[in-house]
Amino acid sequence: QPAAPPAPTAVPAKPTEAPKPAASPAASPAASPAASPSPAAAAPAAQGTAAAKPSSMTEVSQVMNWFAQAAHGGLFAALKNGDYERANLKMTNEQGGPQISAIPLVASGKHAFGMMQGDQLLLARQEGIPLVGVFAIFQTNPQGLMFHMSNPVKDFADLNGRKVYVSPTATYWLYLVKKFNLDKAEQLAYNGQLATFLADKTAVFQCYVSSEPPAAKKQGAEVGYLLNADSGYNPYGNIMATTEQMVKEKPELVQAYVTASLAGWKSFADKPEPIISFVKEYNKDYDVELGLVAAEIEKPLLTGKSWDPKMMGLINEQRFKELHDQMREVGVLKQDQDVKKAFDARFIDAAQKA
């Protein structure tokens, strides 16, 4: 595992309150659905302070959804800047990959925290996998569909008659098909091979708007994209989740993690350059130039339409409910579920309050 090099800028740990013993962990929303996780009602006194942390250095790890990249910037910033260390977390940032799914890795306890899309979180819960989202990285999901400017796609309805390369049964695609009657769009398997896209000027490809379009531009292609979120389907992007058990048994650890991560994200949004170089130490093949471009595109998406540090990481019931209803509508969710169990906003709310 790549050991996090000591952050040169690290300052001695802030004096913090001694952590209070987690006296009433039973207040976990998963355990007691009655407890409203709405921001206002969050943060019971026992664990609701942003400064809560494990009493001694604890080894934890989090797993990303891809090789280290700008979209993980805050998590690497927290590592590099020493935020995790100060929170008594000996953090390992584990990179993901094409076929690595964080869900079983977190569910089985291999990693404490894992990165997934909001809709994946609800799917996991439908399958009885007890995961709980603790903060979201993107308020506006950066997934999109890119196309060649020579064959532009004006809006989603315009996809009819086009070859669209998307991951099989991606929920957003089912939503788009249903909402815009895309029965004449030809769906093909997305395989990560963008050469197909370059070669076929009529093709439409799924993408992260911060990642593939700039790469294609760098290769000389004139591309544009539609942001899926604009269709009305906007699950949280890259939500960080842990297990119900973790929330219940070690809330102070979760709190420490969320607080430190939030600090990382704020720092990254402020000044991405050093972090991008740090990311390259993990992802050796990373293109720093593209990374900086990505960071710039992503910055407003983190908090919606424009960068607002106070919005960073927030999750709420209304967004989940909306997502839930959309997923029900396209039949991906087979029955209603209690979305309140799918997330626990207290930690990020407390962190933001601090």
Added chain:
Amino acid sequence: MGTTTRPATRNGLVEWLWRAAPPVGAFVVFVALWQVVVTLLRVPHYLLPTPSLIVGAWVDRIDILLVALSSTFLSALCGFGLSIVVGMAVALVMSQSKLLERSLYPYAILLQTIPIVAIAPLIVIWVGAGMPAVVIIAFLISLFPIITNTTTGLTSTDHNLVSMFELYNASWWQRMAKLRLPFALPYVMTGLRISSGLAVIGAIVGEFIAGIGGLRGGLGYVIVSAANRLEMAYLFAAALTSSLLGIIIFIGVSLVSARFLRHWHESAIQRDM
């Protein structure tokens, strides 16, 4: 001495049951063990579902699975057929001389080891996504064992028999068709056994990376979508269906092989002395 040979006049059905019983028994034990171990060890179902869950998923979606199966079956079979033809042709060329063999093998290995994702765009652009690309990928993945085994087989011909054919002035074709190829059959058939499974894998990989959406996307599509939806029981139902497909093609090849070899090859005959 004591041992006397069994009467050869056993009832055909009983005989068949006798032959089928051990594999079936092994299967029952296997499934039971799986169910018990997974249940006892509390392996979470999203990691490894129990057989009962898988069967449930299978029954639930039998309609989709059968359509997907037939589509994958077709692609696998076409790819397999192509690799038989091409693989044997290449082996025929390579077996002509050590020199040709040494010169051509590297390209065969190149085709075998080149990651399919690298050439997927080429394939998709040239033959189009969907079934044609899937067939090509199944073909590429299942080609090499046929080349290798057939080449070894064709170069293993008994030297005395070669002399005999030469003596009777057999033409190149006669030598191939009536001597080298039949002699190589045990090798060829072993190659086909390996390739049959690879063709199925190839079809599924093809469906992953060059397939089309929806029902005609085959088992590969079903597997990826089940994985995306975290429906592990369904995923295993599809994955095991693909294995079943592999087993069926394998059995087909084995029957053909037994048919060809039963009169003469050690591996296919039952010696009574």
Added chain:
Amino acid sequence: MGTTTRPATRNGLVEWLWRAAPPVGAFVVFVALWQVVVTLLRVPHYLLPTPSLIVGAWVDRIDILLVALSSTFLSALCGFGLSIVVGMAVALVMSQSKLLERSLYPYAILLQTIPIVAIAPLIVIWVGAGMPAVVIIAFLISLFPIITNTTTGLTSTDHNLVSMFELYNASWWQRMAKLRLPFALPYVMTGLRISSGLAVIGAIVGEFIAGIGGLRGGLGYVIVSAANRLEMAYLFAAALTSSLLGIIIFIGVSLVSARFLRHWHESAIQRDM
């Protein structure tokens, strides 16, 4: 008659050059053709880069590629080694009786055809992501040809030789070690040739599926990240490096094979009459 045998006292170096020339020549022609065809047909570089572009990319990133190569090489070799050991052991068991063969083959096929994505989470959870998982996947993918070929080989033993061993009261181990296994060697070696390439593919697929990015992520990692950034020349540089790895392991296996078979097997000896 006319034809007389060549003097056997040819200079060793000249001899070696003579043997190496045709493959090298073929390679030069191949590369030249590739360059010319791609240039003439104006195949866009993002579909199929020219050799010169690939070499350029290779030279540019040689440091990363070499690290990736060594990591993939290690995983492939470990996976290959594992499948040799396990594959031969399984084949040994299966060759004991038709019954065992029929009972066990389905599970071997199951392991061969089950899509790795279905069991990848299991593997990652059990042995951890990174090299252990990659080795396991390389092992799973390269296992089957060794099982199949060795089983056929072990059941093909000349019946007269079996009688002879029985007559001299050879133990089970002696029969295996001194008769069946040597007799099966041509089959085993052919199986190893197939598996060597599959182990490389397996390592790369493993790196796709369960590798870690960054520091020690082998060629699979490089290929994915190159594909993501649309750097096709770089992608091909990595892909061809993996093929090169396959070719190197293949040559190693072939040398071992020639060493074992040169005295006796038709495929390895040069007949002068």
Added chain:
Amino acid sequence: MAVVESPQTRTPSTPGPTSAPLILVDRVQKTYANGTVALEDLSFEVYEGQFVSLVGPSGCGKSTLLRVIAGLGPISAGEVLVEGLSPKRARQERADTAFVFQDATLLPWRNVLGNVDLPLELRGQPPRERRGAAMQALETVGLAEVARAYPRELSGGMRMRVSLARALAAHPRLLLMDEPFGSLDEITRQRLNGELLRICALAGWTVVFVTHNVFEAVFLSSRVLVMSRRPGRVVAEVPVELAYPRLPEVRTMPEYSGTVGKVIQLLGEA
């Protein structure tokens, strides 16, 4: 030399027909899987120290019979006993049977020496010891100089001699030989006949010997069994009334030619 002796007196250590036979073949039938009846109602016995030859038409079941005696396959009816045991158990418990098969059955990946010392290796004898025995056997058959050659580099007759050397090196008590000298020239054959007799007398081996050469059969054996065409039975038994040791001059004696003529005649009638 020319004194007519009964065969069982040749080796004083053997008790002769009054004791239990070493090999008892009793109304044996052998039917192959394809329905071919190779042996039917075949009976005879061999006593310890005897040299018994089998002659009979091609395809009459001689090789089948030897394999049955060696315990290399099941029979369909009747009984075969070797030292009172089933042939297989006798072979396994005594480890003292050798067999020169009709084909050379050499391991192609071992050189001549490696092939000859195989039986000793299988018995677990130490390498040095068995190399010595193997080289000695090779010298007996006149192949010491090709000890390092591989079978494919040998002529047909040389391969058969390697096979013969392998059986000799095994130092069996029961030696089954299926046309061991069929592909040897007259000179070599006669020399080896002499050698074989010498060794057998020395070691007290019991030999069942299949040959098509009636002269050879008579020269070597104490009894010649004549088999019928398939399905094979023993239709006649010709005792050879010539004393051991038999020197080459035996071939010029009238008893010798007489017995040969008798066997040929019986063969013609079989």
Added chain:
Amino acid sequence: MAVVESPQTRTPSTPGPTSAPLILVDRVQKTYANGTVALEDLSFEVYEGQFVSLVGPSGCGKSTLLRVIAGLGPISAGEVLVEGLSPKRARQERADTAFVFQDATLLPWRNVLGNVDLPLELRGQPPRERRGAAMQALETVGLAEVARAYPRELSGGMRMRVSLARALAAHPRLLLMDEPFGSLDEITRQRLNGELLRICALAGWTVVFVTHNVFEAVFLSSRVLVMSRRPGRVVAEVPVELAYPRLPEVRTMPEYSGTVGKVIQLLGEA
């Protein structure tokens, strides 16, 4: 019957030694890849219609020589001509050579009939015709009833007879035979000797015949060539002064035994 004739008169159509020989072997040397010198400075010739036997010690190069005459491999020095051409060209252009190899060399995946009609099939003869010829040849060797059996179901001698039938069915003009009767019983062997002579006389075949059985060599041949031990050379040539056709009674004639004795003596000296 017993009139001594010179062999070349037996088939009136053959011109005899004054014309060019059918086979000319001139100072041939054959060295195998491993350095073994199998033949050295070997010369002889065979005229059309002759029946020439080769005898010699095991491993002296008889099989090698036959293969050289058949054009199945290169020689290291000297010259071999068949009908004035290189053996390979002669064989390819005339398509009239048959070879009974020392081993049966049957195709295990073909039944007996399929093996016998192989040469005819390779020549492109229509199935019906070649089946007839094959069945006839099988009848000659006494195997018509196992026409549908596979080689593994046959005894060693039966396999050799199948191989013989294959050569007979091919109706060659030049027949090369390498110990074809070595694994046959005396009765079958004598019957087949007679058959072979009958067919050869009828069809005017030229035969080069390797055998270890000196009686057989003398009975069949017009000339017996005696080879030395390896490296093989022709050390003696014994003309057989017995008239064709040779009936079994020839074996009782003094000329016959005399010639046999002479050959055996030469063999012993070789």
